[in-house]
Amino acid sequence: MVKSSFVLALTVLSLFSSQLYSAKCETDTIKRNIFHSEKQDKQEVNKINKDYIIRVKKRASDIKLDGLINEDDWRKGEIINLSHMVLPYDTGQATARSEVMMTYDEKAFYLAFIFHDTVPGKRPVESLRRDFVFTNNDNFSIYIDPFNDQTTGYSFGISASGAQRDGSISNGNVNNLMWDCKWQSVIKNFGDRWTGEVRIPFKSIRYKTGVDHWGIQISRNDMKLNEKSAWAPVPRQFATATLSYAGQLLWETPPRRSGLRLTFIPYLNSSISQNIENGENPKYKYNFGLDSKIGLSTSLNLDLTYNPDFSQAEVDDQVTNLDRFELYFPEKRQFFLENSDLFGSFGTDNIRPFFSRRVGLDAPVLAGARLSGKIGRDWRLGLMDMQTEKEGNLLVRNFFVASFQKKVFARSNVGGVFVNKEQINAPLDWQDGNKYNRIVGLEYNLASRDNFLNSKFFAQKSFTSGKMTSEEYTQGINFAYSRKSHLLEMEELYVGRDYNAEAGYVPRKDYLKVNPKATFNFFPKNGLLEYHGFSTEVVNFYSPWNMELIERQISANYFLQFKNRAHLVIINELNYLVLQKDYDPTNNGKYYLPAESSYKWYKFALSFTSDNSKLFKYLIHSGYGGYYNGERWIVEGNLNYRVQPYGYISLVYSYNNLILPAPWNHSGLWLVGTKLDMTFTDKLFFSTYIQYNQQINNININARFQWRYKPVSDLFIVYTDNYFPEYMVEKNRALVLKISYWFN
Template sequence: MSLNSRVLRALSVFFLSLLLPLSSLAQELAETSVPAQKRVRAVRVDTPPVIDGKLDEAVWQLAEPITDFHQIRPGNQTAPSEATEVYVLYDDDALYIGARMADREPGLIAAPVIRHGQGLGSDDRLVVILDPFNTRRTGYRFETNLNAVRHDALYTSVNSFQLEWNTIWDTATSTYDNGWIAELEIPFKSLPFDPSIDTWGFNFGRGIRRRGEEMAWVSYNRTYNPSISGVVTGLEGMNQGLGLDVVPSFSMNRDKQFDLRTSDTNMDPSLDVFYRLTPSLNAALTINTDFSATEVDNRQVNLTRFNLFFPEKRDFFLNDSDLFQFGGIGGFGGNSAESRGSRENARPYFSRKLGLSQTGAPVDIRYGGRISGRVGRWNIGTLAIRQDEFGTVDASDLLISRVSANVLRESSVGFILTDGDPASNLDNSVYGMDFRYLNTRLSGGQVLEADAWFQKSDTPGLNGDDEAYGLGLRSPNNTGLRGGVGFKEVQRNFNPAMGYINRSNIRDYTADVGYTHFFRDSFLQSAYFGVDAQRINVIDGGLQSQVLAFRLLELDTNTRDRISLGYQSNKEVVLRPFAVYRAPDRSVFIPAGSYSFDEASVSLSTAGQREFSGRLSLSNGDFYNGKRNNINGSLSWTQSRNFVMSMSYDWNDITLPQGDFITRLTSLSTQVAFSSTLYWVSLVQYDNLSEEIGVNTRIQWIPRAGQEGFIVLNYNLQDRDKNNSFEAASSDLAVKFKYTFRF
């Protein structure tokens, strides 16, 4: 047995020895380890406050102020540096939240972001978490900053959320002599809820970026999420109206192919209808679904023999996407030895398989329907669409159905079924079952997660060896010891036609263990060190891939700067040569064989609240039977809240006996905010593998939540002769406007 194999096995045994005692004692420790749940009563009002960011109306004085916030960083359960007061009101139509956030230096409040929907990780911000069903499993996250930017997210599990999700709500902010004020209005029509439940999961957070300070109303183990929250009581008699949203849209597209000297102009109406069958169960209908204003994918360079993973960005598929999550497969995870594609491998349902060809070209969706929501302890998600024909593939009917039941205190058991193949004329179906265990109430602030799942596919011509199954056990703690172990088997003929798969006929073993230490009274906030490992074996053979990632030291400062040192040991067994580099004039192949290669890295990143911020990563080492140097970095200039420019660059210099090559991937983005409702965002990308420059520029107008207008131009230039003489290849101009009628 090799040294790396022994290390991987030792990590798994060591971590299991730590977790098994915790698991056996979980129930005994649960009640004694968690502090009493905080509660606040929402006050019902007849006249709603005006959302103007002033907090000066008498109606706010009716609410009980929430003031007992505490630090979670850099301190833990310590007094915050500034006072925070939060007020909660409601009427028939909406929930109203007001916050007065003291700051002795209001001129230093960080607010570089002005565009709605953009992340606020570099801003001073207010965070609100709502769990309308009080299940402590999923929920909704609302954030705003001093510029009254709306940023929302959907929790797909307690430890991960879907940033692309959005709904209709409003906010306004202002400053005063000693801080800033935020007011939020969240319509009840924007959230599913059960009117018989008058107690919602509820939490608040606040960030002060220049001090690296995070505070919360309720936290545990330096974190807060739907499972770690207080409650708001007294919510009765809310009005969801008819529960009907009608969203017509109209787009005009002009597509031009310069090579073929062809152009095409289309004017397409589209309609989305959303109806609440019950207060907690939603139906959606889409006709001639329009994705013309969807953001473009960020380019990636693939130096492996396996498919890359690109996340979903289309709103229709993001709504209620948490209900379709299965087995804990995917997400960002905490094991750096795994690639994103490896973590996502064997997903039974991946929405990017719908409405897109295998090359990423859009495919029309004629119509579709979805039923999603919750009925008692049951979580339901069913999607059926009619996809248009493309190429040699006939029009197809596609179905995804997912049902799960909440069990125990924070866990669930479920079933999934998919039927149809969007990329061929063959039949295909997949069914699967999963159990997800969560316990956030262990002694010492520890958390325990576990997943077990099984899937089977049915494809004509593929008989036997068509199953996949997996197990996982994790303790994802933010402080002290953390880690996890996992196993996944994906058999040779397992074929989820509407899912994601990048390796089959494999057994995938993962293990990671690490320790986080938080400093006191220091400019350093925390230090982390650990080991992450992955080993993938061929089912009927030996090793395919192995990675040992030694995270030697990761230091974070209170101002959110970071330095990291790492060392990675790789093993790859290549059975058939594969092209690691393709260009019009030549290709470089990795020959069949067994390879061991190591790499050292150092990276530095600075916090985004500064005028200039960036990230730089340097790595050097072996690469298969050669050498690789890598430089990966980015630089952002926040000239003002109205103008931001960012540049990223990834450079690989690879030397192999079969041939040397260099890969370059660069992007330049600009954001111009004419106001809080009108933006101009551009992204230019180039890589020397495709020798293509892609330009995506979009003007977005949001007069108010639920109303959007777009002008989007995609323009591609190609260097066919590799002489830096770029010629126009294609262009696509789209103009789109949509309006939400809410009843």
């Protein structure tokens, strides 16, 4: 696997050469009006909402993106109405009138909309920041399925303040908002309506050429009405991004190939940092790097990176860690995000053979390549090769991932993954177990056409140099059956004692888990409630060797959803635990409960989320009950006040009062974080995050300024500081300046 980078590079050169030839021939082909003569894609359209069709014609004149909807092409085209209510009910007509129009040309897809108000007053918006939260803003969203596979696609949205939102869709409805691309939009606000125009270049997305229909869904969120509406009807238990419920966009002639898509994103970086705690002098660093995107076809993309820098990534939210296992923090680095499900969705939440945050965790990334996308109608392919630099005692390491998905039936697929982490130029006397670690996995994802049934079956085997046992594997089964009135779930997982995924996320091993869960909803016709119901769950962990119960959690919760979107949950839990290792319940590492000791306790909690259409909103969670050999009282939540459309200030708090016997005695752990997020315009952003974590004895200050001076081209200034809380003695600090530009 040491040579995997060179093999991938040769493959890339071959594909790139063929693409140049293909681009040269394309002009002559288009002149012959190829799309009227070539064989059309005969793939079956989505049957659920097959009668929801919009026929889109090519524009006859120029369209000026000004949000005014005054061009002839808008008046001459079909107009669709977002007449179906999704929330608070999915059986009625939307109260607000919403009209959407579409057209296109050789280079881009255009949309226009007119959203009428039924309730006077300001339209609620959170800020001007990109990738806003759908439920916190009056907004318009479109979801497209260019491959008609009801599994992968893209989302684009605009808030009533003009903020943009874009994401890539995987697994039928999972919307990853960390993905970005170039597109344009303009909105106009009037007293009784707001309007907008959108232009999405075909080169910004992946699609299959020669296809005369795409899946499409359009949605509006009206917070003054607390109403979400859609063009094609969607059962309320599903997100409107659920592609199996999309309607059909029928092109007058299919979008042509967008030509050679070649993007370069160079960056320059300078920084100064100082580790005061270790008595070090300030260190100055200047750096440069390059990201590149090459569209090998309209559905297959190659990403290359050299000396990448991720200093502008948003800081993680700190938490008080009272868990016995490693915590999970999501990936935020742009390079890893497109088609990320091809690499990171194998297995299940706590059994991932590959977790991209392992790459570059303890050593800088030198270079990498990623090939991902669609091949033909039913195949998806992912190849990734990343190499880190030598750092201290850590050798150069190579991370290689190969995966595939083959569509079967309407929405199901079979997939496989291979992960290799390898030490480069390891000495001959290097200790066994450290030279390489490999994972091979297979899985079957079963999804019914109507999305009511979703199941996964997977198995993975690890290989570590110098080690071979019968317990180096894991397997699992997930099952979920969802209807409006109930959700039935079942999970069975096994992780062997010696299963080893060094490039993955597997916080716990050596167990068999059996986890049934049921949720029931009731929908009253009158009153303040939109719905209410209860859920019950049993989580059992067994020792695989003797099937002895080592952990059990039984929960019975009641929830109430109010028509104004406020939400109340009443939580009851019974816990039983046999420790498999010595454990400190405060996670301070001083005193430990012994392995093989057992504990039982009960916990009661309340959680309330307020109406998020108000300028001031809040979340409060409080609970009390047993905790190992003592008791625990917890109060946590979030207070948020927005100054629309310029941003918000929020306070996140958590207090854990641990009442334990000697030698721990009484222990109170505070975590407080305050965040100021300001968006002066849709191109100028500033955020400051101050976090105090008593458990790790640290105060962190992170300030981040961003100027998007061109589309997807940014200037960042990031300042980070860490202090000892007692006397505000400084630990370390850093100042980073980074500028990048998107050439395409």
